[in-house]
Amino acid sequence: MAGEHSTADRFGGVLGPAQRERAWADLGSQRFDVVVVGGGVVGTGTALDAATRGLRVALVEARDLASGTSSRSSKLFHGGLRYLEQLEFGLVREALRERELMLTRLAPHLVKPVSFLYPLTNRVWERPYTAAGLFLYDTMGGARSVPGQKHLTRAGALRLVPGLKRDALIGGIRYFDAQADDARHTMTVARTAAHYGAVVRTSTQVVGFLREADRVSGVRVRDVEDGRETDVRAEAVINCTGVWTDELQRVSGSRGRFRVRASKGVHIVVPRDRIISESGLILRTEKSVLFVIPWRNHWIVGTTDTDWELDLAHPAATRGDIDYILDHVNTVLARPLTHDDIEGVYAGLRPLLAGESEETSKLSREHAVARVAPGLVAIAGGKYTTYRVMAADAVDAAAVDLPGRLQPSITDQVPLLGADGYHALVNQADLLAARHSLHPYRVRHLLDRYGSLLHEVLELAADRPDLLKPLDAAPDYLRVEAVYAASHEGALHLEDVLARRTRVSIEYPHRGVDTARQVADLMGDVLGWDEATRVREVEIYLARVAAERASQTQSDDEAADASRVAAPEARPALAELP
Structure with missing residues (x-):
């Protein structure tokens, strides 16, 4: 697993402030078998795959878990019915198998x-x-x-x-x-990887690559919250950055085998x-x-x-x-x-x-994996539904750089956190509702978001019954969910909660504006924010919403992009890569 300071031993998959500080120390002091770059579904899936094979694993993400493509999909686990018309039978069969695994064994919650x-x-x-x-x-x-x-x-x-x-x-x-809430699913994959020993750290941007002779031997990372930097040494680096694949490839100095x-x-x-x-x-x-x-x-x-x-x-x-x-x-x-x-x-x-032509680009819903340099693997393409297969292929491709014999992938046998015991808790929903003075509908809604981790969520409200009240302007969510997002789910900024841990930003006409201050206060109590930080988080979020609304009135991509990028970044030290 991840060595004597395993996060599995200490945290059981919790991504909170204490874990974050220890993870920084682990990144700079341990030597890993694999460093995964990218906290989308493929990156988190790759970290889980590698950790459950017995490898020492670190995952770093420049922004938030699922902050890119993996929170903005159609939210479907589907075989891809339309790919039958393109005669891509293998892709459909593979996707349907993955859908079946998710529904029955890996993530029924x-x-x-x-x-x-x-x-x-x-x-x-x-x-x-x-x-x-x-x-x-x-x-x-x-x-x-x-x-x-x-x-x-x-x-x-x-x-x-x-x-x-x-x-x-x-x-x-x-x-x-x-279907699934894609951002919640991706975050749960990340927490499951941490549960099995992976060091998972967000707001941690790769700004350079380490080399020993002719091979990649790790990455240099920056904490984009405070600007600290450290070197992370590894036998192999796996680039799982999706639409950023080419950008990271340029930073590595290696020529890629495919373009995205x-x-x-x-x-x-x-x-x-x-x-x-x-x-x-x-x-x-x-x-x-x-x-x-x-x-x-x-x-x-x-x-x-x-x-x-x-x-x-x-x-x-x-x-x-x-x-x-x-x-x-x-x-x-x-x-x-x-x-x-x-x-x-x-x-x-x-x-x-x-592809170089339209004919080759029809492979776009397939995925490609390549060892682009000694010690460096890249994977891209594919679709959300087949993330687990992509992850296994990525780790297999890194095998040549890893010491010892690589165990086969077993993630088809590893339920995500919250899956075990879920069905029994659904049957007990009325009892749980009575015990916590909640409506049974509310308990079922929570079970479909947290599964058997529901007990962890409700425990935070044991001495604070006010946390079991709904958010004032987003009543589909309880106040305790904002607290839990910061204490257990790795949320560091207001937008992480309003856009990804919950979906307030797309489910209410106010898009999170009317509940921003309340959520900032709930998060701030966990993360130690002073009043100035709470005000700044709200201001940044409001600017994000205003910029998105403005972009949606523009007639073309260039004007919409100019409107959207005018909003400030929540992560202050995020750097433009060369």
Whole structure:
């Protein structure tokens, strides 16, 4: 494991202020087998894979866990139904296997089945064509833990989704996939890696690479909260930085084996009552597909797919992106959505493999892994659902640089924190609710966010019953959740809680502004913030929201980017890399 000062022994997966200080000391004093760079789902998955093989592991992330692509996806664990049309059967089969593992063994508290209606519009060819694809989907593994496809007449489809125009379909097919809160899932993977001994540290930016003769032997990192720097020595470094892959490759001085193209995907969030439906929707567009995804009391509608060559940390949605989504979904809705219905907007960047031609770029949803230099491995591409497979491939690629025999990957047998005991606690939800004077609905909501870690969360309120009250302007969340985010989940800044540990920033029309001060106070009590720090955190968050709102009124990417990057960074010592 991670040596005599193992975080597994001391913290059990807790990412809090005490762990953060000890992790800094560990980074500078230990020699690791593997240093993973990047705290998205692939990076955290790679850290978990390596740690559970018995390797000494460190993971560093310049910003927050899941602060890039891994908090801005469509929030689906899906096989990729549309990839069947591209004849990518292996990718679909692999993704469906991963979806099944998440639903049943690895993360049943976080990953849930979700229903979709595929509206049919052509009377002759579309039903048999689509049914054949869904039959293949089901037989590849899509109908193990979820129901198989069900064919519906137009009347049946409209009973399921009354919000559709009657003339928008001639029938429909219902099928199931799965969904998860991507940021919460990624954070839980990171905590699970820490539980098994990985040293996990956010706000820790790689600013250089160490070398011994002709090989990479570690990284130099900067604490972007206070500017401290230290060297982290390792047998191998694995670059899991997604859309930043090429940037980090340049810092290493090694020429990469592949290039990564950033593709912007925009989603909007609208209230659940604006689309009357018992199921999500999947709609064909001229370019791809558009999803309408149930999300608690909301719908997520998206996505777009356009090249992005501007600021990688803060991709910005334009008014045109939002209009594209509204125009396409309104072609089938009886009651059209308007800009006034939108509660939240988010934009993310897919790290696609860039080919030299259009023909090679069709591999973009596959992933690539390469040992780009002795001691340095890079991985990119892929999709959120297959992160565990990508992680195993990355660690396998580093084997040549590691001493001794590398054990095989076992993460298909390692439940994430909170999974063990989850189903029993769901059955006990009424008892737990009575014990803590909470509504059973609230307990079930907490179980679907924390699983069996629920006890840790509620323990923080044992002497402070006021923490079991909802946030004043975001009543879907309890005050104790903001405290727990800072004490156990590695949240260092207000935006970490409002945008990722909770989803207040996209679920409420005020986008977190109206609850910012209250959350800053709850976090500040854990993190030791003085009054000036609390005021500054609120000011930075408000500036972020204002910048995002401004960007969403712009007509093109350049103007939207200029609006968004005007907001200050929450992490003061974050450096532009050469």
